[in-house]
Amino acid sequence: xxxxTPAHDKSAQQTLLASYEALLNRVEHMHxxxxxxxxxxxxxxxxxxxxxxEQLRELDTTVSLDDAALQRKAELLERILEHDxxxxxxxxxxxxxxxxxxxxxxxxxxxxxxxxxxQGAGVAAYEADDAxxxxxx
Numbered sequence: 326x327x328x329x330t331p332a333h334d335k336s337a338q339q340t341l342l343a344s345y346e347a348l349l350n351r352v353e354h355m356h357x358x359x360x361x362x363x364x365x366x367x368x369x370x371x372x373x374x375x376x377x378x379e380q381l382r383e384l385d386t387t388v389s390l391d392d393a394a395l396q397r398k399a400e401l402l403e404r405i406l407e408h409d410x411x412x413x414x415x416x417x418x419x420x421x422x423x424x425x426x427x428x429x430x431x432x433x434x435x436x437x438x439x440x441x442x443x444q445g446a447g448v449a450a451y452e453a454d455d456a457x458x459x460x461x462x
Contacts, residue, residue, distance in 0.1 A: 337388045344381050345401040351377060352408040359415040367412075 351374050358367040390398060 338394045341388045356408045
């Protein structure tokens with residue numbers, strides 16, 4: 326029975342490493358989306374990414390890796406984290422950009438609210454003056 330255990334471990338290790346590779350593929354795709362500024366699709370993919378990470382975390386706790394598999398896992402994690410850091414940096418930049426746009430929009434709205442009543446009053450007074458001059462002619 327001990328002869329089947331190492332084979333099972335190899336299979337479990339391969340499954341775990343394949344899951345890390347799938348996660349790397351997902352994060353590479355997300356990185357491409359961030360580079361292309363396809364934010365809505367990136368957010369959709371981020372949800373799937375989080376689910377994949379959860380599944381991987383559960384699998385990771387049940388599989389012990391040999392030295393070669395540990396090395397491969399470390400390489401995959403390093404690449405995953407590099408992409409993740411860049412994606413996060415781009416998302417923060419996008420958030421800041423949207424914040425600035427919101428501020429500009431709020432200022433425009435505030436200006437409109439401040440000056441629109443005066444413009445309406447000026448137009449109404451002008452129309453009233455125009456009506457008075459028409460009647461007096």
